[in-house]
Amino acid sequence: MAKFKVLIDPGHGGKDPGAVDNGILEKDIALKVSLGIKARLEATYEDVQVLLSRSTDVFLELKERTNKANGAGADILVSIHCNAGGGKGGFETFRYTSASANSVKLQETLHKAIMSKLGGIDRGQKAQNLHMVRESKMPAVLTENLFVDVAADADRLKQASVINAIIDGHVQGIATYLGLKRTKEDKPVTQERDINVPSKWAETTWKEVTDKGFFDGTRPGATVTREELGTVVSRLLKYVDKKG
Structure with a gap:
């Protein structure tokens, strides 16, 4: 049994596309990133199980999402979104207005890790009365990964390398916050040579x-x-x- 449970919430879905512009649907990006986080986190680290509020293009009420996280006893919750209406675009994160110290720590760790991978405009770490971070019983953060209605951001969201950077940033932030250990160490493979045999x-x-x-x-x-x-x-x- 995994030591840690992580609930990843792909925002929107089904009849709710989220923000739409420049040929991008927020719900599609959110699901792609979330599936990537689950696959990469579980493959790279020990003792972690990643649960998804949705794994397909279906609609869920906000209450259904937090009920899943609370019912599963998740250790942390991260809700994945894209933004709109932001002028120059960029990346930002949200916690609840009266968030716990652990939620603040999770936000700081995630934000730093994602920005280090993604780069671009940093819109900062913010607090807001959002359902996903308010009704969850565990440390919770909502990430807004670039703006679909800002041409430069939309172009980036269409690049596989940028999606990978967003995924990697989330994985690194979650692993750092939970103190996860890698499944295997990245050590170079060396072979002892026989000194009695010439090359x-x-x-x-x-x-x-x-x-x-x-x-x-x-x-x-x-x-x-x-x-x-x-x-x-x-x-x-x-x-x-x-x-x-």
């Missing part, structure tokens, strides 16, 4: 210098000390003298 590219040369007595043929892959190098130079000088 393929050096086989011919190694045989040549061994046949001429510069090396004794042992440990071709080992490092050379200064005194061993001195021995090789001495042998080389004797070889040159013979040839002279």
Whole structure:
């Protein structure tokens, strides 16, 4: 059983498209981002289960959404939206007007992580009397991910790299807030070489210098000390003298 439960709420859906402009429906972006967060968070981190208020294009009342989160005993709730009517556009987050200290911490952590990935205009961390952050019994934040009615933002929302940045920002923020551990460490894979076997590219040369007595043929892959190098130079000088 997962140690942490995260409720991701894709805003709007079904008969409620949310904000619509520049060929973008808010409900579609919200669902795409939410599904991405669930897949990436569960694949990358241990002990976390991501629940979705909706996983398809269906309509849910606001109360149904918070009831799902409260009934599931979610540790945090993040509601995903796009914005409209914002002039120059940008990114912003919301908590409840009298939010708990943990909600404030979640907002700060999420906001910072998403902005670091997304870039652009930072409209700030705000407080508002919104149902999703008011009626949830756990730390809750609502994110407004760019403006569909601002041409520059709309163009960005049509780019897969920007959607990925939004997803990654949410994943990083949630993982940081909950203190999640990665499923595996990102360490480079190294292979120990056998020092007694010459590398393929050096086989011919190694045989040549061994046949001429510069090396004794042992440990071709080992490092050379200064005194061993001195021995090789001495042998080389004797070889040159013979040839002279």
